[in-house]
Amino acid sequence: MGKGEQTRQAILDEAxxxxxxxxxxxxSIGVLAERTRMSKSGLFAHFGSKEELQLAVLREAQQxxxxxxxxxxxxxxxxxxxLRAIVINWLDWTxxxxxxxxxxxxxAAAEFDDQPGPLRDEVRIGLLALRRTxxxxxxKAVSTGELRPDTDAEQFAFELEGIYQVxxxxxxxxxxxxxxxxxxxxxxxxxxxxxxxxxxx
Amino acid sequence: MGKGEQTRQAILDEAxxxxxxxxxxxxSIGVLAERTRMSKSGLFAHFGSKEELQLAVLREAQQxxxxxxxxxxxxxxxxxxxLRAIVINWLDWTxxxxxxxxxxxxxAAAEFDDQPGPLRDEVRIGLLALRRTxxxxxxKAVSTGELRPDTDAEQFAFELEGIYQVxxxxxxxxxxxxxxxxxxxxxxxxxxxxxxxxxxx
DNA sequence: TGATTTATAAAACGATCGTTCGTTCGTGTC
DNA sequence: GACACGAACGAACGATCGTTTTATAAATCA
Numbered sequence: 321m322g323k324g325e326q327t328r329q330a331i332l333d334e335a336x337x338x339x340x341x342x343x344x345x346x347x348s349i350g351v352l353a354e355r356t357r358m359s360k361s362g363l364f365a366h367f368g369s370k371e372e373l374q375l376a377v378l379r380e381a382q383q384x385x386x387x388x389x390x391x392x393x394x395x396x397x398x399x400x401x402x403l404r405a406i407v408i409n410w411l412d413w414t415x416x417x418x419x420x421x422x423x424x425x426x427x428a429a430a431e432f433d434d435q436p437g438p439l440r441d442e443v444r445i446g447l448l449a450l451r452r453t454x455x456x457x458x459x460k461a462v463s464t465g466e467l468r469p470d471t472d473a474e475q476f477a478f479e480l481e482g483i484y485q486v487x488x489x490x491x492x493x494x495x496x497x498x499x500x501x502x503x504x505x506x507x508x509x510x511x512x513x514x515x516x517x518x519x520x521x
Numbered sequence: 522m523g524k525g526e527q528t529r530q531a532i533l534d535e536a537x538x539x540x541x542x543x544x545x546x547x548x549s550i551g552v553l554a555e556r557t558r559m560s561k562s563g564l565f566a567h568f569g570s571k572e573e574l575q576l577a578v579l580r581e582a583q584q585x586x587x588x589x590x591x592x593x594x595x596x597x598x599x600x601x602x603x604l605r606a607i608v609i610n611w612l613d614w615t616x617x618x619x620x621x622x623x624x625x626x627x628x629a630a631a632e633f634d635d636q637p638g639p640l641r642d643e644v645r646i647g648l649l650a651l652r653r654t655x656x657x658x659x660x661k662a663v664s665t666g667e668l669r670p671d672t673d674a675e676q677f678a679f680e681l682e683g684i685y686q687v688x689x690x691x692x693x694x695x696x697x698x699x700x701x702x703x704x705x706x707x708x709x710x711x712x713x714x715x716x717x718x719x720x721x722x
Numbered sequence: 723t724g725a726t727t728t729a730t731a732a733a734a735c736g737a738t739c740g741t742t743c744g745t746t747c748g749t750g751t752c
Numbered sequence: 753g754a755c756a757c758g759a760a761c762g763a764a765c766g767a768t769c770g771t772t773t774t775a776t777a778a779a780t781c782a
Binding site (some may be wrong): 341342343345346374390419420422426429430431432433434435440443444445447448451472473475478479481482483484485486487489491492493494497502505506509513 | 536540541543544546548596621622624625627628631632633634635641644645648649652673675676679680682683684685686687688692693694695699700703706707710714
C-alpha cells in the first residue's frame with residue numbers, strides 16, 4: 321500500500337468515527353483536517369470533492385458492516401443459527417466497529433431519505449442489499465424446515481429491521497438499559513411465531 | 522393574536538416544512554428568510570438564536586403530533602380500539618401534517634442522539650412522553666381484558682416504535698409500496714400474541 | 723391624534739464553508 | 753546530477769453561516 325493509499329485510509333478512519341457522531345452530512349473538511357493534522361488542501365486532494373469523501377465514508381461503513389456482521393455469521397450453518405448470529409452481531413456492531421456515536425448507515429438513511437443525489441443512492445443500495453441478505457437468510461431457515469413453509473420472508477426481514485432501529489434509538493437517545501434484552505425478546509417472539517411446531521397447523 | 526405572534530407562527534410553519542426535508546439541524550436563517558420573504562435580521566429577532574428556533578420547531582412538531590395522532594385516538598374507548606387508532610393515525614401523520622419530507626421528530630432523534638444539548642433534551646423528552654403514552658394505552662388494553670394480564674406493556678410499546686421506524690424508512694428510502702401493509706401485519710401479529718384467548722393458557 | 727412600544731430592515735461583523743491555485747518537499751529513475 | 757512524480761502545503765477565493773448594531777416603519781395605546 322503506497323503512501324497515498326495509507327493517508328487516504330487514515331483520513332477515512334477518522335472521518336468514519338467523526339461521522340458516527342455528527343452524521344455524514346455534518347462532516348467538514350476543515351474539522352477533519354485538523355483532526356488528522358493535515359492541511360485542508362492536502363486532505364481535499366485525496367477525494368476531489370466533499371461529496372466523494374462522504375461517499376467513501378458510506379462505502380467504508382458498508383464494508384465494515386459486511387466484515388463485522390455478515391461474514392462471521394455466514395460461518396454458521398444456514399438456517400436459524402445463521403439468522404440468530406446476524407441479529408446478535410448486528411445489535412453489537414456499533415460497539416465492535418469504531419462507532420462511538422451510533423450506526424452511520426442508519427443515521428445517513430434518515431438524513432438523506434428525501435434529498436435526491438448520489439448520497440441517497442448509496443445508502444439506498446446498501447440498505448436494499450442488507451434487506452435482500454436478510455430475506456435470503458430467512459428463506460433458508462424455511463427450507464431447512466425450521467420456519468413454516470408459508471413464512472413471509474420479506475415481512476420477517478421488515479420486522480427485523482424495525483427491531484434494530486428501535487433498539488438503536490432506545491439505547492442512544494432514551495438511555496434504556498433494557499433495549500438489548502427487549503430486542504432479543506422481540507426476535508424470539510418473531511421466530512416463535514413463524515417456527516414449525518409439532519402441534520400441527 | 523398580535524402581529525408578532527402571527528409572523529412568528531408563519532415562520533414556524535415554513536421552518537417546520539423545511540425541517541421535514543433537510544432536518545432540524547439543516548435549518549438556516551438565510552434560507553428561511555428568503556422563503557418567508559423577510560430579512561435575516563427581522564426573522565432572527567423573533568427567536569433570538571438559531572437554537573431557539575430549532576427548539577420551537579421541535580415543540581411545534583410535538584404539538585402537531587398530539588393534535589393529529591393522539592387526541593383523535595383518545596376519542597376511542599380505551600383498550601385495543603384506542604391503541605389501534607393511535608397506530609393508524611401514527612402511520613398516517615406525515616401525510617396529514619405538513620411533512621413532505623418525513624417525520625421531523627424521528628429525523629431529529631437520529632441527528633441529535635449523541636450531541637448533548639437542549640435539542641437532544643427536547644427530542645428525548647418528547648419521545649419519552651410518547652413511549653409513556655403507548656405504555657399506558659397498552660396497559661389499559663390489559664385492564665379491559667383484551668390483552669393478557671402478563672403482557673409486558675413496555676415491551677409492547679418498544680416493538681410498536683420499531684414498526685413505525687422501519688415503516689418510515691421503507692416508505693421514504695426504499696420506496697417499498699408494501700410498507701404500510703407490512704406495518705399493519707406486524708401490528709396484528711403483536712396484538713394476536715398478547716391477546717387473551719379462550720383456548721386457555 | 724400623538725406618544726410609545728413593537729416589528730422589520732439594511733449593512734456589516736468575524737467565522738467557517740468547500741474549493742482552487744501555485745508551490746515545495748521528498749522519493750525514486752534515468 | 754537532472755528529471756519526473758505524487759503528496760502535502762499555505763494562501764486565497766467567493767459564498768454562506770449566525771449574530772450584532774443602527775435605523776426606520778408599523779402597529780398599539782393614551
